[in-house]
Amino acid sequence: MANVTANTARRGGLRVDIRVLGPIVALIALVIVGALMNANFLSYGNVTNVLARSAFIGIIAVGMTFVITAGGLDLSVGSMAAFIAGVMILVMNALIPTFGISWAVILLGMATSLIVGMAAGLFNGLLITKARIEAFIVTLGSMGIFRSLVTWLADGGTISLDFEMRELYRPVYYDGILGVAWPIIVFAVVAILGEIAMRHTSFGRHCAAIGSNEQVARFSAVHVDRVRAATYVLLGILVGLATIMYVPRLGSASSSTGVLWELEAIAAVIIGGTVLKGGFGRVWGTVVGVLILSLIGNILNLTDLVSPYLNGAIQGVIIILAVVLQRQKKADR
Amino acid sequence: MEMSAALAEDRRTDAAPGEATPVLALENVSRAFGPVQVLFDLDFDLRAGEVHALIGENGAGKSTTMKILAGYLAASEGRILLDGRPVTFASGEAAEDSGVVMIHQEFNLAPQLTVEQNIFLGRELKRGWRLDHKRMRATTLELLAALETHIDPRATVADISVPEKQMVEIAKALSRDARVLIMDEPTASLTSREAEILFRQVERLRAKGTAILFTSHKLDEVKRIADQVTVLRDGKRVLTAPAEELTENAMAEAMVGRELSDLFPPKTPADDGDTVLRVSDLTVGDDVRGVSFDLRRGEILGFAGLVGSGRTEVMEGLIGARQASGRIEVNGAPVQIRSVEDARAAGIAYLTEDRKERGLLLNQSMRQNLTLLALPKFTNVLIDGRAEEAALDRSIEEFDIRAPTRNMLVGNLSGGNQQKLLLAKIMLADPQIVIIDEPTRGIDIGTKQQIYHFIHRLADAGKSVIVISSEMTEVIGIADRVVVMRQGRVAGELSGADVNEDKIVRLAMGLDRGDRDNG
Numbered sequence: 072m073a074n075v076t077a078n079t080a081r082r083g084g085l086r087v088d089i090r091v092l093g094p095i096v097a098l099i100a101l102v103i104v105g106a107l108m109n110a111n112f113l114s115y116g117n118v119t120n121v122l123a124r125s126a127f128i129g130i131i132a133v134g135m136t137f138v139i140t141a142g143g144l145d146l147s148v149g150s151m152a153a154f155i156a157g158v159m160i161l162v163m164n165a166l167i168p169t170f171g172i173s174w175a176v177i178l179l180g181m182a183t184s185l186i187v188g189m190a191a192g193l194f195n196g197l198l199i200t201k202a203r204i205e206a207f208i209v210t211l212g213s214m215g216i217f218r219s220l221v222t223w224l225a226d227g228g229t230i231s232l233d234f235e236m237r238e239l240y241r242p243v244y245y246d247g248i249l250g251v252a253w254p255i256i257v258f259a260v261v262a263i264l265g266e267i268a269m270r271h272t273s274f275g276r277h278c279a280a281i282g283s284n285e286q287v288a289r290f291s292a293v294h295v296d297r298v299r300a301a302t303y304v305l306l307g308i309l310v311g312l313a314t315i316m317y318v319p320r321l322g323s324a325s326s327s328t329g330v331l332w333e334l335e336a337i338a339a340v341i342i343g344g345t346v347l348k349g350g351f352g353r354v355w356g357t358v359v360g361v362l363i364l365s366l367i368g369n370i371l372n373l374t375d376l377v378s379p380y381l382n383g384a385i386q387g388v389i390i391i392l393a394v395v396l397q398r399q400k401k402a403d404r
Numbered sequence: 405m406e407m408s409a410a411l412a413e414d415r416r417t418d419a420a421p422g423e424a425t426p427v428l429a430l431e432n433v434s435r436a437f438g439p440v441q442v443l444f445d446l447d448f449d450l451r452a453g454e455v456h457a458l459i460g461e462n463g464a465g466k467s468t469t470m471k472i473l474a475g476y477l478a479a480s481e482g483r484i485l486l487d488g489r490p491v492t493f494a495s496g497e498a499a500e501d502s503g504v505v506m507i508h509q510e511f512n513l514a515p516q517l518t519v520e521q522n523i524f525l526g527r528e529l530k531r532g533w534r535l536d537h538k539r540m541r542a543t544t545l546e547l548l549a550a551l552e553t554h555i556d557p558r559a560t561v562a563d564i565s566v567p568e569k570q571m572v573e574i575a576k577a578l579s580r581d582a583r584v585l586i587m588d589e590p591t592a593s594l595t596s597r598e599a600e601i602l603f604r605q606v607e608r609l610r611a612k613g614t615a616i617l618f619t620s621h622k623l624d625e626v627k628r629i630a631d632q633v634t635v636l637r638d639g640k641r642v643l644t645a646p647a648e649e650l651t652e653n654a655m656a657e658a659m660v661g662r663e664l665s666d667l668f669p670p671k672t673p674a675d676d677g678d679t680v681l682r683v684s685d686l687t688v689g690d691d692v693r694g695v696s697f698d699l700r701r702g703e704i705l706g707f708a709g710l711v712g713s714g715r716t717e718v719m720e721g722l723i724g725a726r727q728a729s730g731r732i733e734v735n736g737a738p739v740q741i742r743s744v745e746d747a748r749a750a751g752i753a754y755l756t757e758d759r760k761e762r763g764l765l766l767n768q769s770m771r772q773n774l775t776l777l778a779l780p781k782f783t784n785v786l787i788d789g790r791a792e793e794a795a796l797d798r799s800i801e802e803f804d805i806r807a808p809t810r811n812m813l814v815g816n817l818s819g820g821n822q823q824k825l826l827l828a829k830i831m832l833a834d835p836q837i838v839i840i841d842e843p844t845r846g847i848d849i850g851t852k853q854q855i856y857h858f859i860h861r862l863a864d865a866g867k868s869v870i871v872i873s874s875e876m877t878e879v880i881g882i883a884d885r886v887v888v889m890r891q892g893r894v895a896g897e898l899s900g901a902d903v904n905e906d907k908i909v910r911l912a913m914g915l916d917r918g919d920r921d922n923g
Contacts, residue, residue, distance in 0.1 A: 271786040273779045280776055283765045290725060290754070290762045291776040291829075292745040350767055 093396050094343055094359040097389075101366045109373040119252055121362075121369045123244070126254035127152075129361040130313040132336040133265040133354055134306030138206075139340050140269070140352025141302045142282035143199065146210040148310050149332035150217035151191050155314045156324035157221040159184045160232045172235045177243075180318075185311040191217065192307020196300030214333070222326040229325040237322040244319040254316040261309065265354040275352075278302060282349025338386065339364055342393040363389065425488045426451050427615040428473060428504060428584045433482030435468050440808065442468050443639045445482070450584055450615040455606060457618045457626045457647065460636035460659050461820075461848035466619050467509075469636070470586050473617065474506035475499030497526070503583035507573050507590055509846065515562035520544045522561055523576045547575040552601045566593045566758065567711045574602060578609075585609060586617040591625055592846040595711045595874050603629050621848055622875075623652040637661055660850050667853050668881035669860040677701030679736070680868045681752075681837050686730035688714070688721030692892045695730075699837065699868045704859065706883025707872040708908050714892040715872045716757055719839050723747035723754045734837070748777065753835035755826055757842040757872070763826045766815030770807065770825060771796050773814050778832040799828035804854060820851035827858065838862060839870040844878065856882055876905050888912050 105112040131148050138145050163180040170176045191213070198209045224230060232240070247253045269275035277298045280288040289295050318324070341347055342363055343356025364386055371379040426449035435443040443465045450456055450473070460466050471477040472484065475493025483490045486502060493499040496506065513522045523544050529536040544557040553571045555564060561572065570593050577585060587606075591599040606616060606629055620626055626633060630647040635658040642658050681699040686692060692714040699705050707715045721728030724741040732739055739750045747754065756762040764773050775782050775792050782788050782795070799805065803824040807817055814822060823844070830838065843859065844852045859882060863869050873879045879886055885899040888911035895911040909915075 267786070271789070273783045273787060276772065276776070276779060276787065279768065279772070280765055283767050284761070286762045287765050288776075290744055290756055292743070292748045292833075293776070294743070294745065350765070 091344070093393070094356055094363065098359050098363050098366070101363060101370065105366060105370045105373070108370065108376070112370070112373060115250070117369070117373070119250075119255070121365050122258070123252045123254045125361050125365040126258035127313045127317050128332060128335045128339060128364070129258045129358060130261050130309050130316070131306070131332060132339040132357045132361050133261050134302075134309035135336045135340050136265065136269070136343070136345055136352050136354050136357045137275075137278055137302045138306050139337070139345050139347060140275075140282050140349055141278040141299050142285070142349030143206040143299060143302060144210065144337070145195060145206065145303060145306055146333050147191070147195060147214040147217055148306065148336055149329040149334075150214045150221070151188070151307065151310050151329075152314050152317065152332060153221045153324055153326070153328035153330075154191070154217040154224075155184050155187045155311055156318050156328055157224045157230045158187050159314060159318060160230045160322075160324055161224065163236060164233050167233055167236060172233075172239055174239070176236065177240055181315050184314050184318075185308055188307040188309070188311025188314070189304055190307070191310070192304040193300070195307070196303030199303065200296040200300045218326065221324060221328070225325055227326070229323050232318065232322040237319070240319040240322070242319070244316060257312065257316060261312070262354060262358045265357075269352055269354045274298065274301070279350055279352060282346075283351070335364060335386075338390045342390060344393075347394075360393075426485070427487060429485040429488075430469070430473065430479070431483045431485060433469075433472060433479045433484070435465075435472060435477065435480045441639065443472075443479075446636075446639075446641055448473075448634060448641070450617055452583075452615050453610055453613045454631045455610055455616045455618055455629055456632040456634065457620070457630035458634050458636065459619060459621075459623070459626060459655060461850050464636040464659070464848075465639040466636055467588065468639075470506060470588055470617065470619070473499075473584075474504055474586050476506070500580060500582075503581075504586070505577045505580045505582035505584070506586040507577045507588060509588040509592065513561045513569060513572060513576075516560065518558050518560055519548075519555055519564070519572050520557040522572060523547065523557075523579055525576075527580070543579065544575070547579055550578070551575055551605065553598075565712065567595070567598060570594060571598070574605070578605065582614060584615045584617070587619065589619050589621065589846055591620055591622060593711075596876065597710070599625065621846065621852075623655050623849075626655065627652055635659055656849055659848070667849070667856065669857050671884065672860075672864065677703065677866075677868075680734065682731075682733040682736075683722060684731040684733075686718060686721055686728055686732070688717045688726050688728040690892075691717040692721060692728075695889075695892075695894050697887050697894065697897070699870060701868055702863050702866050703885065704863045704869045704871060704883050706879040706886035706903070707870060707889065708874075708876070708879045708886055709889035709895070709912050711874055713889040713912065715889050716841055717892075718889070719754055719841060719870070719872065723752055723839070725754075748833055748835070751834075751836035752839065753777070753830040753833050753837070754839045755830045755841060755843070757845065759822055759826050764814050764822055764829075767813055769811050770805070770814055770817075771810070773825060774799055774829050774832060777829055778834070781832070795832060799825070799832070803828045803858070820847045823847055823851070823855065827855070835867070837868045837870070839872070841872045842874065843871060844873075844875070876908060879908065880904060890914055 111117055131152070135145060135148065159180050162183045163176050166176045166179055195209055195213055198204055199206050243253055245252065247256060277288065277293045280291065280293055281295050281298060285295055339360035340357050342360035343353055343358070345352040345356060367385050367389065368382050371377055371382050371385070377385070428450045430446055430448040433443060433446045434441065446469065448469065458466050458469060468477060472479050474496055475498055476496045478492070484492070491502070493502070514525060517525065520540055524540050529540050529543070541557060548555055548557065551571050551574060553568065555568050555571060561569060564572070570590065574590060590602060594602065606618070610616060618630060627647060632644065633647050633650055633655060634644040635642040635655060637659060677700045679698050680701050684696045686695045695718050709715050717726065720726045722732065722741065724743045724747050732741060734750050734752070741747050741750060760766060765776070771792050774796055779787070782791050796810065805821050805824045805828065807821060814825065817825065840859065843855050847855070859869055859871065871879065871882055880903055883903060885897065886903050886908060887897050888895045888908055890912055895914065898907050
C-alpha cells in the first residue's frame with residue numbers, strides 16, 4: 072500500500088499542520104487581544120519589559136529543548152539558577168577587595184556563573200549516563216540539592232551583591248544596543264544558534280535520533296552517552312548565561328530565586344511543539360512557547376478582566392491544550 | 405482442546421469442515437487511505453476447519469485485508485459477514501469478543517510485563533475480584549508446552565528473543581480459543597523447526613474446526629499448510645484456488661504478475677582473494693565462545709544455524725555493539741573495535757535483523773534515516789542538506805525504494821522498502837565489509853530477488869559480505885562458503901558442493917562434527 076501511486080505527493084502540501092501553525096496562531100491571537108485591550112500593550116516600554124523578562128526562561132528553555140528532544144528531562148534548572156546566582160554573588164563580593172569596583176570583577180563573576188553551570192550540568196549528565204539513573208530521579212534529586220545549597224549559602228536569608236557593584240552591573244540588564252536590551256539580544260542570539268544547531272548540525276540530528284530510538288542511534292555509530300551528557304552540560308551553561316542576565320536585575324539571590332522556572336521552561340518547550348517523549352524538537356517553537364507564556368501574564372497584569380492571580384491557571388490550560396493538539400495530529404496520521 | 409478447556413467453554417456451535425456458510429467473509433470490500441485506494445472490490449471467505457492462505461507482494465493489500473477482517477480497520481465500501489450476517493466490528497476487541505483473533509506481525513505485547521501477564525492481558529482469570537495467579541500460571545505452562553518452547557512465564561517480554569516473542573503472541577492467540585484465527589506472517593522470525601511446531605498447532609486447530617487465515621512469504625509453507633490460496637496483487641484478487649492445484653511457481657508468478665526466474669544470481673567462482681577480515685577466538689558474553697573465521701575479498705560468506713545459536717551475537721560483538729573479547733584483523737592489521745563508530749572506521753557495517761528496533765527511526769523521514777550512520781560525510785560544522793537530498797535521490801534510484809512521498813515517515817513504508825532503505829543507509833558509509841543479518845525477513849519475493857542481486861553485485865565489486873540467514877535456501881543460494889553455528893560455537897564450515905541443506909542441518913543440529921580448521 073505504500074508504493075501505489077504518486078498522487079499522494081500533494082498531500083503534505085495541502086494539509087495544514089496544526090503542530091506548526093498552532094503555536095504561531097496562538098501567539099498572534101494573544102498579541103491582537105493584548106493590543107485591543109490596552110493601548111500601552113504595544114508600547115516600546117511594555118514590549119521591552121515582556122521580552123527582557125522572557126529572556127531568562129527563554130535561554131534556559133532553548134537548552135531544555137535539546138534535553139527533551141534527546142529523550143531526557145531536567146527538573147533542576149530553577150534551583151540551579153538560584154545556586155549559580157548565589158555562588159556568583161559570593162565570588163564577586165569576595166573579589167572586590169582585590170580588584171575594587173571594576174569590570175574585572177563582573178567578568179570573573181560571569182566566568183564563575185558559566186563554569187558552575189557547566190559543572191552542575193555535567194553532574195546531572197554523568198549521573199544519568201554513567202550511573203544509568205532516570206533523568207527524572209537524578210534531576211529531582213539535584214533540584215533539592217541546589218535549592219538547599221543556596222539556602223545554606225544565604226544562611227536562610229538573602230545573598231546580596233555589594234551596592235556599588237550593583238550600580239556598575241545594572242546596565243547588563245537594563246541597557247542595550249539601539250534601544251534593544253541586552254537580555255533580548257542574548258536571547259535572540261541563543262535562539263538563532265540553537266535553531267541552527269538543532270536543524271543543521273549532527274549534534275541536533277543525534278539528539279533527535281537518541282530521543283526517537285536509542286538502540287537505533289547506537290547501531291548507527293552515535294555516541295549515545297556522550298551526546299546525552301552534552302545536552303545537560305549545554306543546558307547547565309545556558310542556565311549560567313541566564314543567571315548572568317538575572318543577577319544585575321535584582322542584585323541578590325535567595326532560596327526563592329528561580330522557583331518554578333523548570334516548569335515554565337518545560338512548558339514552553341512542550342507548547343512549542345517539541346515531543347515530551349523525545350525524538351522531535353523545535354527551537355523556534357520553544358521561543359514562541361516562551362513568548363506565549365509571558366504574554367498571558369502581561370495581558371492579565373495590564374487588563375482587569377481576569378485576576379492576575381489566575382495567571383498560573385490559564386498557563387496550565389494552555390499547556391494541556393498544546394499537548395491535546397499534538398495528540399490529535401498523531402491520531403490523524 | 406484439553407489445554408484450553410480451562411479457559412472457556414466451547415463456544416462453537418457445530419463446525420464441520422467444509423460447511424456451506426463461511427464463518428467470516430468479505431463481500432465487495434474496498435479500502436482507501438485518503439486518495440490512495442489499496443483494496444478493490446475484494447471477496448474473501450474463511451470457512452470452519454479450513455486454512456486459507458493469503459499471499460501477495462509487500463503492498464499488495466494483505467495487511468489491510470487482515471486488519472479489516474479483525475476489526476482494526478473499517479472497510480470504505482462493502483460488507484463483512486460473520487456467519488452470513490453483516491457485522492461491523494468497532495475495534496479489534498469487539499472482533500475478539502466475536503471469536504476473531506489476530507496474531508500481529510508487529511508484536512502487540514507489553515514489553516515491561518511478563519510472558520504470563522501478556523498472555524492474559526485484558527482477559528485475566530479471576531477468582532472473585534482477585535487475580536487467579538495459580539490457574540493463569542498453569543494455563544500458561546500448558547500453552548507454552550504445547551508450543552514446545554521453554555520460555556519462562558515469569559520472563560519479561562522485553563528480555564526474550566524475537567522468535568520467543570512470536571511464540572508468546574501465538575500462545576496468547578491460542579488462549580483466546582478463537583473461532584477465526586488470523587496469522588500475519590507468523591513464521592517470519594521462526595526457524596523451520598519452530599515453524600513446524602506452529603504448523604502442528606495449526607493442524608490441531610483446523611481439526612477442531614477453527615477457520616484460519618495464514619500469510620507467509622515462504623511459499624513452501626503455504627503449499628504445506630494451506631487448503632485454499634488467494635493471491636492479491638495491487639489490492640485486487642488475482643486468483644483463489646485449492647492449494648493442491650497450485651505449484652509454488654504458479655503462486656509466485658501470480659503474485660508478481662510476471663514470470664519469475666533466477667531468484668538467485670548465478671554464483672561466480674570465488675577467486676581466492678586476500679583475507680580481508682580474520683576473527684580469532686571471539687567470545688561475546690555467555691552467548692558466543694571462541695569463534696574464529698576468515699573472510700576473503702569479494703566473497704559472500706553465509707552464517708547458518710538455529711535461532712539462538714549465537715550468529716547475531718557474534719556480529720554484534722564484532723562491531724562493538726556488545727562487550728566482546730578476541731582478536732580481530734582487518735587487512736592483516738589488528739584492530740580494536742569498542743563501538744559501532746570504531747567498526748565504521750574499520751570499514752565494517754552491520755545491517756541488523758531487527759530493523760524496527762535497531763535499524764531505522766520509524767518516526768523520522770527517509771533522509772534523516774539514510775544519512776544517520778554516514779553523517780560525518782555530510783557534515784562540515786553544519787549538515788549539508790543539499791548533499792543529503794542528492795544522496796537520497798541516488799539511493800532511491802539505486803535501491804529502487806518506492807515511497808509515495810519523500811517526506812514520508814519511515815514507519816509507514818512497507819517492510820521491503822524499509823529493508824532497501826536500511827541497505828542504502830549501511831552502504832552510504834562505504835564499508836569494505838558488509839554484514840547482513842536476515843536480509844529478507846518478512847519481504848516479498850520480488851524484493852528478495854532484488855536484494856540477492858544487490859548482494860551479489862557488492863561481492864563482484866570487491867566488497868566482502870557476510871549473510872546471516874535462517875532460511876536455508878537463501879544461505880545455499882547466495883553464499884560461496886558457509887559457517888554453521890551451534891550453541892555459541894562454530895560447528896563447522898562448508899564450501900563448494902558441501903553447501904547443501906543436509907550438511908548444514910546436520911551441523912546445526914549437532915549430528916555431524918565438522919572439520920573446524922578448514923579456513
